[in-house]
Amino acid sequence: MTEIDSSTTKEEILSHIKHIFIENFDLEDDAIVADAKLYDDLDIDSIDAVDLMVALKKKTGRKLDPDAFKQVRTVGDVVDAVHDLLIQ
Amino acid sequence: MATGLSFSVFGAGALVISLTLFPAIHLASFDRRRANLGCQYVVHLSFRFFIWMMKSLGILSYEIVDAEKLARDTGNLIIANHPTLLDVVFIISMLPRTLCVVKKAAWSNPFLAGVMWATGYIQSDDPLQLIAECVQSIEQENNLLIFPEATRTVPGQPLKLKRGAASVIVESQKLFIPLVITCEPSTLTKAEKWFEIPSRKMHFKITVGDKVDPQPLLTEDAGRSKSNRRVNEVIRELFSMGIERHERSG
Numbered sequence: 001m002t003e004i005d006s007s008t009t010k011e012e013i014l015s016h017i018k019h020i021f022i023e024n025f026d027l028e029d030d031a032i033v034a035d036a037k038l039y040d041d042l043d044i045d046s047i048d049a050v051d052l053m054v055a056l057k058k059k060t061g062r063k064l065d066p067d068a069f070k071q072v073r074t075v076g077d078v079v080d081a082v083h084d085l086l087i088q
Numbered sequence: 089m090a091t092g093l094s095f096s097v098f099g100a101g102a103l104v105i106s107l108t109l110f111p112a113i114h115l116a117s118f119d120r121r122r123a124n125l126g127c128q129y130v131v132h133l134s135f136r137f138f139i140w141m142m143k144s145l146g147i148l149s150y151e152i153v154d155a156e157k158l159a160r161d162t163g164n165l166i167i168a169n170h171p172t173l174l175d176v177v178f179i180i181s182m183l184p185r186t187l188c189v190v191k192k193a194a195w196s197n198p199f200l201a202g203v204m205w206a207t208g209y210i211q212s213d214d215p216l217q218l219i220a221e222c223v224q225s226i227e228q229e230n231n232l233l234i235f236p237e238a239t240r241t242v243p244g245q246p247l248k249l250k251r252g253a254a255s256v257i258v259e260s261q262k263l264f265i266p267l268v269i270t271c272e273p274s275t276l277t278k279a280e281k282w283f284e285i286p287s288r289k290m291h292f293k294i295t296v297g298d299k300v301d302p303q304p305l306l307t308e309d310a311g312r313s314k315s316n317r318r319v320n321e322v323i324r325e326l327f328s329m330g331i332e333r334h335e336r337s338g
Contacts, residue, residue: 024313046215047255051313
């Protein structure tokens with residue numbers, strides 16, 4: 001069983017992602033909004049991005065495509081990428 | 089005038105050595121690593137000469153506080169702030185065998201490409217590979233120099249550090265030596281063109297800090313990303329305090 005599957009809504013995915021960000025990156029809950037930019041606003045670097053992908057893999061049971069992830073700029077983009085992956 | 093001369097000597101020297109001494113060293117040794125070490129030593133001597141030349145020409149003066157803490161051993165991880173173009177020249181002139189992390193562009197700079205290939209300096213391109221290579225090089229007892237700012241300090245802006253250096257510390261769990269550099273008056277920084285030289289002689293002050301053990305910052309429960317942030321914050325504080333102390337003591 002995984003925490004996120006194809007029936008998970010985008011709102012629920014966002015709350016999972018918030019949880020990962022708070023746990024891993026010491027970020028404040030209210031800073032993590034859909035249009036927050038990962039690099040500029042949240043100071044997520046490329047090493048964090050790798051850790052984020054590992055955390056997401058645990059929650060979804062699916063491997064995220066690093067190339068698709070390169071296009072990701074905001075928190076909302078992450079939510080969309082995860083959502084798209086699961087409904088495929 | 090003298091500064092223009094210095095730049096020319098630097099560029100020409102790098103080119104000539106890249107075309108003669110470096111290939112000779114690599115041809116003469118069967119082992120690539122040994123050849124790298126030989127070339128690092130050549131860079132060290134060249135930089136010592138270069139600093140001596142600039143001092144003799146009256147372009148700069150410098151003081152190095154607690155230089156003995158860099159005791160000529162190996163396996164030091166040196167984390168320095170990066171105000172000017174000459175920082176790397178000073179640091180390598182103090183240490184015979186040092187690897188640096190250098191941005192990828194240097195490999196395609198005609199003056200520097202030869203140095204990059206010959207010495208085995210580490211490219212800061214792919215972050216994960218970078219960290220792996222840095223950790224490996226420390227374990228092989230190289231001295232390793234990283235500027236966490238990645239590029240020269242933007243004067244007047246708060247210090248902003250990339251967490252690559254912190255990641256290397258977290259991953260290797262090795263002690264590191266913080267090194268604080270300041271230059272008065274401001275010159276060769278990001279904000280000035282290289283030929284905009286102050287009329288006053290520039291004075292460099294470099295303080296070698298005590299080794300810092302990252303162990304207390306690395307707790308089991310904190311993941312890698314959290315540990316990186318903690319270590320990064322410690323480095324930032326060490327730099328800020330060191331720079332402030334330099335400025336106060338004049």
